[in-house]
Amino acid sequence: DAKTTQPPSMDCAEGRAANLPCNHSTISGNEYVYWYRQIHSQGPQYIIHGLKNNETNEMASLIITEDRKSSTLILPHATLRDTAVYYCIVRVESNYGGSQGNLIFGKGTKLSVKP
Amino acid sequence: EAQVTQNPRYLITVTGKKLTVTCSQNMNHEYMSWYRQDPGLGLRQIYYSMNVEVTDKGDVPEGYKVSRKEKRNFPLILESPSPNQTSLYFCASSFLQGYGYTFGSGTRLTVV
Numbered sequence A: 001d002a003k004t005t006q007p008p009s010m011d012c013a014e015g016r017a018a019n020l021p022c023n024h025s026t027i028s029g030n031e032y033v034y035w036y037r038q039i040h041s042q043g044p045q046y047i048i049h050g051l052k053n054n055e056t057n058e059m060a061s062l063i064i065t066e067d068r069k070s071s072t073l074i075l076p077h078a079t080l081r082d083t084a085v086y087y088c089i090v091r092v093e094s095n096y097g098g099s100q101g102n103l104i105f106g107k108g109t110k111l112s113v114k115p
Numbered sequence B: 001e002a003q004v005t006q007n008p009r010y011l012i013t014v015t016g017k018k019l020t021v022t023c024s025q026n027m028n029h030e031y032m033s034w035y036r037q038d039p040g041l042g043l044r045q046i047y048y049s050m051n052v053e054v055t056d057k058g059d060v061p062e063g064y065k066v067s068r069k070e071k072r073n074f075p076l077i078l079e080s081p082s083p084n085q086t087s088l089y090f091c092a093s094s095f096l097q098g099y100g101y102t103f104g105s106g107t108r109l110t111v112v
Helices: none
Strands: A009-013 A018-023 A031-038 A045-050 A061-064 A070-075 A084-092 A109-114 B004-007 B010-013 B019-025 B031-038 B042-051 B054-057 B076-078 B087-094 B107-111
Touching: A009 A018, A018 A031, A018 A084, A018 A109, A031 A061, A045 A061, A045 A070, A070 A084, B004 B087, B010 B019, B019 B031, B019 B087, B019 B107
Parallel strands: A009 A109, B010 B107
Antiparallel strands: A018 A070, A031 A045, A031 A084, A061 A070, A084 A109, B004 B019, B019 B076, B031 B042, B031 B087, B042 B054, B087 B107
16 A cells, blocks of 8 residues: 655644645555544544545545645544544555555544644 | 444453453444554554455464454454553454444553
8 A cells, every 4th residue: 555644743723624634645546545533542433535536524525636646634623522643544445355455554643623 | 323342441461361352343344353553653453354254464463363253243362462462452344345444442451
């Protein structure tokens, strides 16, 4: 799987949009971009994923650049409960076994939402 | 409620005493996986299972065993725990490999 680069930490004011960047310059054409978050020692939580089109769900929006070398997760109105470590992961969409289909977590970005 | 249930949540044990951490999911997911999380090292995959009776090693399988006799259960077995297995463990399941994992609440294991 392609490696990702994320800033180690970011701050965001409560109520403002949180924009979390991720660089994946070596991504392959069949690799998806996934975002998870982990709130202090809880199990990681799936947020969103996409291939090349922008995606939106009830939690967040995912903006993927046209060349797919980077993406941004947007939390439109951050709350204190959004304070967490956010992981950007790229992986092949594989249902046939093998380690390439597994999620490999990096160090992520620690987002602190402040009042 | 759709969930992954791990037990126990906390466990303190002594070196060499066999233990099992249970994991059960009620979503009829085919794919299940175990991770451990350590400070500075992040989440690392131990074992995974594509379906019943199909298991494979992840990145850090040494010292662990797993079994998948039923679709819903995926226990993690430490035959002879050692202090370097002190960690926070997470079980996860998904409908497809890597797609929208649901994680359990975690098991904090201390081996003394």
